[in-house]
Amino acid sequence: MPLRRARTLERCITVIERDPIQKVLYVDLTRRRFWIEERADLFEKYIGGSGVAIKLLLEECRKGADPLGPDNPIIFAAGPLNCIFPMASKTVAMFKSPLTGNLGESHAGGRSGIALRSAGLGALVIKGASDIPIYLSIHDGKVSFRDARVLWGMRSSYTVGRVIRERESSAGLRTIMRIGRAGENLVRYACVITETYRHFGRLGLGAVFGSKKLKAVTIAGTNNIQVRDIKEYKQLYQEIFTLETTAPALKKYHDIGTPMNLIPLNKIQALPAYNLKQASLDKVEAISGENLAKNYLGRRVSCGHCPVSCIHLAALREPYEKEPYFYKTTMISYDYEPIYALGTMLGITSPEGLLKLIDEVEVAGLDAMSCGVALAWATEAQENGLISNKAEGTITQLKWGDYNAYIKAVNYIVEQPNEFYKALAQGVEYAAAKYGSLEYALAFGGNEMPGYHTGPAAHIGYLTGARHSHLDSAGYSLDQKLLASKVSPTPSSVADTLFEEEAWRQILSTLVVCFFSREIYKPEVVQKALKVIGWDLSLDNLKSIGYEILALKHEFKRREGFNAETLRIPKRILETPTPHGKLDGMFIKDAVAKYFNRVQSIKA
Amino acid sequence: MVKTRLSVVDVNLCVGCQCCMFACSRRFGAGGLSKTAILIRSAGGIERGFIVQVCRACEDPPCASVCPTDALKLRSGGGVLLDAAKCIGCRLCVEACTVEAVLWDSESDKPMICVHCGLCVQACPYGVLELSRGV
Known part of the structure; x- marks a missing residue:
């Protein structure tokens, strides 16, 4: 005993x-x-x-x-x-x-x-x-x-x-x-x-x-997986399933899909546009989820074992120029992030142009977000005369909104015919360091920026997150909550909230549930779900495993040369106002330092 | 006796979530898809939508005709019932089904036969499937 x-x-x-x-x-x-x-x-x-x-x-x-x-x-x-x-x-x-x-x-x-x-x-x-x-x-x-x-x-x-x-x-x-x-x-x-x-x-x-x-x-494969308590399993399954098919929090993903955010973010001036020279875009309605659903949505599909079906496919019908009565219809998946990176960041408000560009990125197999941010930087760098055709061989003339030029440029990133595109294929941080103008190269820890300029928490999250992703700690969500509550954030409060969120998200990604279901898979539900299949973990266990995983990730990062102290804050994010006003670099630095203190303290 | 019968109402409503397949498998209290008698697959790529492979409750089912051991008995209301004790796992029923609706359980090495219970209908959030009741 x-x-x-x-x-x-x-x-x-x-x-x-x-x-x-x-x-x-x-x-x-x-x-x-x-x-x-x-x-x-x-x-x-x-x-x-x-x-x-x-x-x-x-x-x-x-x-x-x-x-x-x-x-x-x-x-x-x-x-x-x-x-x-x-x-x-x-x-x-x-x-x-x-x-x-x-x-x-x-x-x-x-x-x-x-x-x-x-x-x-x-x-x-x-x-x-x-x-x-x-x-x-x-x-x-x-x-x-x-x-x-x-x-x-x-x-x-x-x-x-x-x-x-x-x-x-x-x-x-x-x-x-x-x-x-x-x-x-x-x-x-x-x-x-x-x-x-x-x-x-x-x-x-x-x-x-x-x-x-x-x-x-x-x-x-066709293996089945036994559960410990069949009756409890079926009951809990039904509870979760009912929540997932009725929860208001999931309805937005279900109806308009992730682009639901576009218009609200534009309205509060939190939607990065033109390489974040602005935080909103005229005529953004044309590429909004609402307009795409109304005029292009051809099919909605789902991941395996998810009743939500957030995947929205546009049906783009295009005539062949030289062949009358020949058309091709392409099904193109659109989401908030590609619309941001390949749309608003590049000043593209033509829905058809945007869909064609998204499709080209898909054909080539690029990350839409990094690709869009890299192209946005390249456009501005060209505007500023940093890249000369002579020195680099022929460079496509990039112009905000000119989707045909961007489609060409996507292929050049893939083919890398000259020094400039070779550099761009290494990421915006590398290219900007080479050609100058890091101040508007929107990368955090080397990863290109996600589509939220909502306030300090979003950017602190990009800097501190183990993946430098908006999904690490959802700073964009914290910014919006703070706006609604009218509470003034402090570096400590932001660092702590982001840290706790990122630690809990480690647990969600051990299970592995979609983050869209985070309001359903609350700690108690996770604990119950694990229990019916035979895994006994207390809430404290879950919490400490979350911390531990986060610590391990940072152990790997540090081992491979990541240094929190040399993290670069792109100057541009301090220049363009957010819904929280202009950001204060000292506030961000302070919060980042506090965040990494929390990480350091996990082991102790 | 009420004779239930499963049918596909509109395949274009299917989003490919496969919740029906999980529901079918869950009858046996297990997670996964090994016990499902309904299969959702893409119609040649997800962009083209989906195909629902499920028993049509034939009045004169080929699967029963080819069974060498009489393990598949005609079910009242259409389709068949499996007498697992008689089944030798020859897979002739799988071959015989024109719409490929006889799926296989590799664990028991026997076919998974749809019993038209309607659990998949309840699990479908999009109204793709329907259970009709006749007498």
Whole structure:
């Protein structure tokens, strides 16, 4: 009895015996081998998703490894709620980022989380590099190495998806993650596309795939997952499902989709436009979610096991100029972030022009956000005469709103025909350092800015977040809450709120639930959901695991050279007023320092 | 006796969330998709929408015709019922179904046969499926 109690106290968790989540599939691309290891140790301690992924990254990634060399592992991790509860539809990817040189972490939905867990796996670790282009076909934990030489260099990522779809089995039960030419050509912000319209978008996973000559990974399986208490499980499932299909918080994603934010943010002057020379844009209604839904929305789709269907596809019908009565209709996925980065940041208010540009970015396989921010900087740098055609070879003349020029430029980023585009393909931080004008290069910790200029918290979040993403700690949301409550923030209050939010979000991304369901998966619900499937964790346990994961991420970041003290605050964010007025650089610095004090204190 | 029958009302309303598949599998108290008797897959890429593969409750079902051990019995109201004790797992029923609605449970190595219970209908937030009741 005492022994049992001691074990319970140590960490109140028992992975149910038959849960296959503890299996980690290792694939070595260099030797074309694979094996499975039982890693209950990791899942018991870090639950799954981001928690297990960061441990695997620390284990597998040698200190100082070249992000585009064979020593950089790619890790995909599922969580215990995948396949069990609705909206637990995401997968966490971790790697060393070729864009920032430290933590690479990106989340995506589609069917990835469902497929990985159905394949009887908790995580997948891809090591080494192939000598020829290949893709991996993974069925129930078995790996086939398939020839992808013919797929390499294919113009459109859509076609790559179609070919693999037709060659591989398990339609409806699989994920097909693939890269475009941007990944092949090692653009530092190339993405990995899954199920055509979802992305491991940020921090350059596509380039890591490309460096390994890995064109795609398809995963499928038919494992079931036992729960501990069937009756309680069904009951809790129904409660969660009902909330998800009726909650007002989810209705906006369901109806207009994420672009719902565009007009409200424009109204409060928090929508970055023209490389953040402004925080609002005339005629923004034309590219708003409302207008796109009214005139272009062709289909709405969902990730696996999510009733919300936030994915909005526009149907763009275009005539062929020289062939009368010939049309092509393209289905283009639009969301808030691509509309911001490729629309407002570039001054594009033509919905058709914007959709064409989004499509080109999709065809190439680039992260829409980084790409848009890089192009916005390039436009301003050209305006200021920093880039000369003579020295650099022919450069497309970029002009705000000229989507045809931007479509050309997207292809140049991918092809890198001259020094200028070679630099731009390394990210805005690199390009601006080379050509001058860092003051309006909108990158935080090396990652291009998300679409919120809502106030101090948003920017403090970009600077401090482990991924330098708006989703790390949702500063944009805090800014808006502060505005509504009319409470004046202090550096401490902002740092503390962001820190607690980011720590809790670690737990959400161990499960792995979509952040859109964060109002449903509250701590008590998470605890209950884990309990019915056999994982006993107290609220305190959950909280401390969240802190621990965050500390591990920062351990990795520091190990790879991240230095909080040299974080650059782009001057532009201090010049253009936010809804909170002009930002104070000292306030931001103070809050950032306080945030990192909190991180440092986790271990103590 | 009430004879229920599942049908697809409008496949264009399907968003591919697969909540119906999870509901079907959940009948057996497990998570995952291994026990589902309904399959949603893209119609050649998600941009083209989805296909719902589910039993049409045939009056004269080919799956029953080809079963060598009489494990599939005609169900009143259409479709079939599986007598698992008789099934030898030959998969002829899978081959025979014109609409590929006989799915496979690799755990028991037997077909998953839709019993037209309507759990999938309740789980569909978009009204793609319908359960009609005849006498």
